[in-house]
Amino acid sequence: MHIAIIGTGYVGLVTGACFAEFGVFVTCVDKDQEKIEKLKKGIIPFYEPGLEDIVKRNLKENRLKFTTCIDEAVNESLVIFIAVGTPPRGDGSANLDYVEEVAKEIAKNMNSYKVIVTKSTVPVGTGLKIKEIIKKNLEKSVEFDIVSNPEFLREGSAVEDFMRPNRVVIGAESEQAIAIMKDLYRPLYLIETPFVITDIPTAELIKYATNSFLATKISFINEISALCETVGANVNTVAKAMGLDGRIGPKFLHAGIGFGGSCLPKDTMALVRIAEEKGVELRIIKAAIEANQNQRERLTQKIIKAFNDKVEGKIIGILGLSFKPNTDDIREAPALYIIQSLLNRKATVKVYDPQAMENTRKVFPNIIYCSDAYSVAKDADALVVVTEWNQFRNLDLERIKKLMKGNLFFDFRNIYDPVKVKQIGFSYFSVGRP
Template sequence: MRIAMIGTGYVGLVSGACFSEFGIDVVCVDKDEVKISRLDRGEIPIFEPGLDDLVANNVRAGRLTFTTDLKSAVKDADAVFIAVGTPTRRGDGHADLSYVYGAAKEIAEAMDGYTVVVTKSTVPVGTGREVAKIIRETRPDADFDVCSNPEFLREGAAISDFMRPDRVVIGTESERAQEVMRAIYRPLYLIETPIVFTTLQTSELIKYAANTFLATKITFINEVADLCEQVGADVHDVARGIGLDGRIGRKFLHPGPGYGGSCFPKDTLALVKTAQDYKAPLRIIETVVDINDKRKKQMAEKIISACGGSVSGKTVAVLGLTFKPNTDDMRDSPSLDIVPALQAAGAKVKAYDPEGMREAREMLPDVEMCESAYDTMDGADAVSIVTEWNEFRALDLERAKKLMKQPVMVDLRNVYNPEDMRKAGFEYVCVGRGTTEAEAPK
């Protein structure tokens, strides 16, 4: 079995490395010559725990290679996975499918013999049909089938998610293509992973429905957190109380500054646009998108309020810049709204992130980037935890208090216990843990 993986971004590189770990020969293709050269030297362009060793081991075994030559990679492949980017299109919010369609045309020109073309990228309903149309128009004699095989990888846990998934979803109406996909995923079938075969359209929609549902859970608990602050309730107890209900589940019920990353923001927006195009609007998801956009800005107001209502001339330390821990991904991170809002209010911002500094320097050029959490807090009037990296969970609070001008912490991830922080002498502000009993509205 031989696979060509078109695209060496997050999805393509992780998927290619994991498929090679299954014992399949995988060629990862990218037009970026610099990236391919780096990969050939063993340099991994993204941070994902365990990925560097996984790539190195399979390159050493001869099962994983990298190239810019799409034609040679596709020519000998049994299956070709399209794993290129589908960013939000400027101006209208739809997914930009130009990279997917461009790859489809190049694949058609390079195919030799029966080939299964698989969309691994997150794409709107109908994309697979369009990919098949492009291939037929480019190569009327081509022998192929198109499948949809969406990924469900969490950044920071992508390898375990791939190797031990909750399910594998495959959309195709072709028995021949099903057999190829069963062979590719045979190692997962042997450990009794559910393999869900559907139509193309259904598979494409499953991916969007999954991500938007999770984004909705995050948004729901964030709004409940706001209510908890007003009535004196604890959002964590509320989340546990409802999450123990098997119909609801405990995951994605942790309050914070809003969702970010490479998936939820663009996928919620893309599904909203698709639903509007088909005149079946998803009002809940439209509201989720709106609330999440506003929430990030509200978190800046929370920090300003903790500083006495003004940060003009003050220094705010920000711990964590990536959208979540264990990744260097800055895409749509809450910090990209929070930090500029603080600066616009007159604050000087110092920041530190364990893995996101290189990208953050480009996206937040006016921020003083520091070498450690303690360097960041030195001389600060307040500190805010924006991303819950493990190294921020056990800060030396006495040291922090001595470094800061004022012992003020705004914990947007609820890392610390409010009572412990008060005993340590901090003015502590968190999310959704009300401290006063509210009077009933009249």
């Protein structure tokens, strides 16, 4: 089977490379010429563990190719995935300009029956909108089907998530399209992956409901963390005991600086807007978004208050810039919020991240970029752990303490033992722990 993936970003590239690994012939299309030229040489434009090997292997075996020409890719493919970005507009709604542009391009180049699949996260109703766009822009009379196949992979473990997903969701109107999608995903059938076959609007909503629920879980425990701090309880123990309840589960129940990234912030806002347009108020999701903002602000204020509101001229070291470990993605990363707040108050900011420094340089060209955690600590008045990279889990804290000018240590991921850190002589601040 030949398939095309339009949009070769995090989702498009992982999807394309993994389908090629399953033995399918894949053409990945992107309008970014530089990206495509790099990919042709096996150079991955972002950091994602395990992806480079798969891309290189499938390039070599001619199952994976990269191009900027959508026409050829559409022509030779039975299934065409749309995997372009759906970034938030100013009002929080999803911007569908890229999706609609691609739908028109696909329509113009269709020469035979095609299954057109949205992998991008799109508001309910988009599948049917795409159908109309394609009908209107067809240059030949050909049959086609629309499918919604939302993606649930997580950056940082994207390959593993694609290869071993919790479920595959397929929303479709025709038996033929469902059969083709099942055939494409056959290797996942073999490992007994649950398939949810449904209609298109339901599939579209599953993705937003899932991400909004995950965001709500994080915000829930973060609000509990604020209460823990005032009543002298330990949020880690609260979360652990809650998570042992089979109805709740332990995942996404870690108190911290709050959710970021390219999905949870944008998808929660988009779902609120989708509902508002239909006259439905999603109070819980609105509250989860607000609680997330509060958590960022509350923890940033912890740093500022520890300096008695006088951070001007202070040297503050930030460990971790990406929104979570094992990615270089800094979209909506909490670290950016903290850095901007500190710069607004004229602090000097030193940073280190194992993968995300290049991306951060584009946002903050004038902060100090260091080669490791220890050079960040040198002469710093305070150190803040923002992203729980493995490299920061086992720091030599005695050495850090000697290198620092001050003794303030903010652990916004609760990765250290408060007793041990305090014994070394730090003034230690974590999230929701006495």
